[in-house]
Amino acid sequence: MKHILQLLVIALCAVSLRAQTLTGLQDATVRYVSSTGSDANAGSTWQAAKATVAAAIGSLPQTPWYPNSRYGTIYVGPGTFIETATPIEFSGQIHLVCASSGDGSSGQGSVIKLGSGRNTSLLSYTAAFAAANGYAHFLQVDNCTFDGNSQSNPAGSAGLVRVYNGGFGNTFRNVTFQNATGFALDIENQAVNFSCYTCSFGGIYGNGGAVYVNDLAGGNVVLFVDTQIDNSGASPIVINQASSDTGSSNQFTFINLKTEASLGLATHQHVITFSPRPTPYGNPVNITVNGLTSVDTIGTGDAVLYEANQPGAGANWMVSSVSSVNYPKAFRSDKTGQVSVGSYIRTLSASDTSLAYSYAPEMEFSGGAGVLVGHGSPQGIVSGKVGTLYLRLDGSPGATLYVKESGTSTTGWAAK
Numbered sequence: 182m183k184h185i186l187q188l189l190v191i192a193l194c195a196v197s198l199r200a201q202t203l204t205g206l207q208d209a210t211v212r213y214v215s216s217t218g219s220d221a222n223a224g225s226t227w228q229a230a231k232a233t234v235a236a237a238i239g240s241l242p243q244t245p246w247y248p249n250s251r252y253g254t255i256y257v258g259p260g261t262f263i264e265t266a267t268p269i270e271f272s273g274q275i276h277l278v279c280a281s282s283g284d285g286s287s288g289q290g291s292v293i294k295l296g297s298g299r300n301t302s303l304l305s306y307t308a309a310f311a312a313a314n315g316y317a318h319f320l321q322v323d324n325c326t327f328d329g330n331s332q333s334n335p336a337g338s339a340g341l342v343r344v345y346n347g348g349f350g351n352t353f354r355n356v357t358f359q360n361a362t363g364f365a366l367d368i369e370n371q372a373v374n375f376s377c378y379t380c381s382f383g384g385i386y387g388n389g390g391a392v393y394v395n396d397l398a399g400g401n402v403v404l405f406v407d408t409q410i411d412n413s414g415a416s417p418i419v420i421n422q423a424s425s426d427t428g429s430s431n432q433f434t435f436i437n438l439k440t441e442a443s444l445g446l447a448t449h450q451h452v453i454t455f456s457p458r459p460t461p462y463g464n465p466v467n468i469t470v471n472g473l474t475s476v477d478t479i480g481t482g483d484a485v486l487y488e489a490n491q492p493g494a495g496a497n498w499m500v501s502s503v504s505s506v507n508y509p510k511a512f513r514s515d516k517t518g519q520v521s522v523g524s525y526i527r528t529l530s531a532s533d534t535s536l537a538y539s540y541a542p543e544m545e546f547s548g549g550a551g552v553l554v555g556h557g558s559p560q561g562i563v564s565g566k567v568g569t570l571y572l573r574l575d576g577s578p579g580a581t582l583y584v585k586e587s588g589t590s591t592t593g594w595a596a597k
Contacts, residue, residue, distance in 0.1 A: 210253035212237040216260035230258070234277070234293055235266040244274055247316075249309040251275065257291040257325070265296035268305035271343065273317030279325035292326045295341070297333035302367075306345035316348035316373075323354050328384070329361035340367025340393065344375065353377045359384025364393035365413070368403065376404040383411030390414030394433070396423040401431040410440040416454040422466060422493055426458055430465040437472045449475070450482035451513075458493025466496040475505040484513035550585075559583050560594045567593075 211225065214237050218230030224237050231237040234257060241251035252274030259280060279291035295303045304327070306317070329341045341361035344351060351374055358365035358381070365388045368375055382391035391413040394403060410417045417440060420433060435453070442449040452475050455468060475485050485508045488495055495514060503511040550568035553559070558580070559571045571583040571594065580596045587593035 210242065212240060212253060212255045213258070214255060214262065215258045216262070227258070233262055233264055233266065235264055235269040238270055238275065241275070247272075247310070247313065249307055249313060250315055250317075254278065257293070259291055261292040261294055261328075263294050263296050264303060265299070267295060267299055268302040268307075268343075270307050270310070271304035271317075271320070272306045272310040272315060272345070273320050273348070276319075276321040276323075277325060278323045290326060291324070292328050294328040295330045295334060297330060299330075299334050302339060302343050303327055303329065303341050305340065305343040311345060314346065316346045317344055317351060318348040319350040320344065320347065321350070321352050321354075322356055324356070326357040326359065327361075327365070328359050329363075329365070329388075331360040331362040331384075331388075334362055339363055340369070341365045343367040343369055345369045346373075347375045348373050351375045353380055356380045358382045358388065358391070361388045361390075364388070364390035364419075366392045368392070368394045370396045373400055374402050377406070377408065379407045380405065381409040381411075382413045382417070383409070388413040388417075390419065391417040392419070394420045396421065401433070403432070404434045404436075405438065406436045408435065408438050410438070410452075412442050413440075413449075415450045416452075416487075417449060418453045420453070420455045420466075420468070422456060422458040422463060424459050426464040426493075430467060432467045432469070434469045435471070435473065438470065439474045441476045442478070449477045451487035452485045454487045454489065455496050456489040457491040457495060459491050461492045463493045465494070468496045468498050470498070470500045470503070472502045473500075473504070475508060477505075477507045482508060484508060484510040486512045488514035490515035558594070558596075559591070561591050563594075564589060564591045 213224055213227050213230040214232070214234055215227060215230035218224070218232040220232045220236035222229040222231055224231040224240055231240070234255065237255045238251060241253040241255075244250045244252050250272045251270065254276040255278065257277065257279040279293070293303065306315070327342055340363055341358060342365065344367070347368060353376070356377065361384075365382050366377075382388055391410045392405070394401075418435075422431075438452070440449065440452050452473070453468070453470065455466065457463070457466070470486065473485065485503060485505050486498065486500065488498075498512065500512060505511060550566045552570045552572070553563060553565065554572045554574060555563065557575065558573065559565075560583075563571060565571070565585045566589055567585055567587060569585040571585070573581050573583065576582075582597045583594045584597055585593055586595050
């Protein structure tokens, strides 16, 4: 009996020690931010909450593999939190949960707002993190509103929220970006894996742009699902391929994208703009757009989707269900007058057949000629190289097949 009691005491001590260890780890990796908090607090409980997100992130432990990166979960209560210690370190291993009581339930909204008179990013990576070429793995944001306070920050910034070297498992859910003077979301330098579900861009004072993917180089997988963009810059979504992009292929997917520029605060030229590599060759870039509705009552753009004329290979566009107001074209590529580096196929299916200048599918071969399908005559509308064929879906006898017989501009088409 004595031995049994001794074993029970040892077991109970072991359980107690393990519980203390787990509690210690949880306390070390969880912080709370409250409108009634103080940055002098430890932030380990709601009763001892921090007052700002910057202080909460700064108090998290550093990762052993990247000393300039921190890890942990931050729960932000309801209210508006003015952040003046910017940019806040946003370098990875962080789970930011807004509008939460800390137990998984949702409450009122949380707004993380850039302080007045600032021309920096709200959340970004640190210089030391960038110098060490650190990666932002497992960065997660839920239910947050990021406010750039553009009325009080006219100088602009290099991205309201900047994700640098985004590695594995970076996910934003139910996130709103508003009142940014520059691009609201800047995905910078090898955003290997980034997803945004139910994200919105806009605000009373508009945005300088919604999404800017810059210097992409190899193996990028970027996904946006159920995205709303209102009054957000001349080109709301811009994808730039790096000159050094010679590795794996890149995949960008946009599902159920809606844009509107009708309040006189911005002028959309193109909803999505892709700029190929500025030098020949480079990685394959695949862009999928499934479901896009765009309205632009004040814009000057001629196409919803646009591909710039740069030496690198054009993207593989797979586009379906495009509906637009005041955009004469669903898709336009300025690379049609340039020799392509390798062949590629574009598929475009416009849900609004009145988009007479759109075409689907398009096959462009290495010599630059291709096969286009669309509504209406291509003469004066569609450019192409000599030898290009155009199949008119609403044609008639003698006006269904067109052949490009001269020039590279929009003229020189002959009906057959």
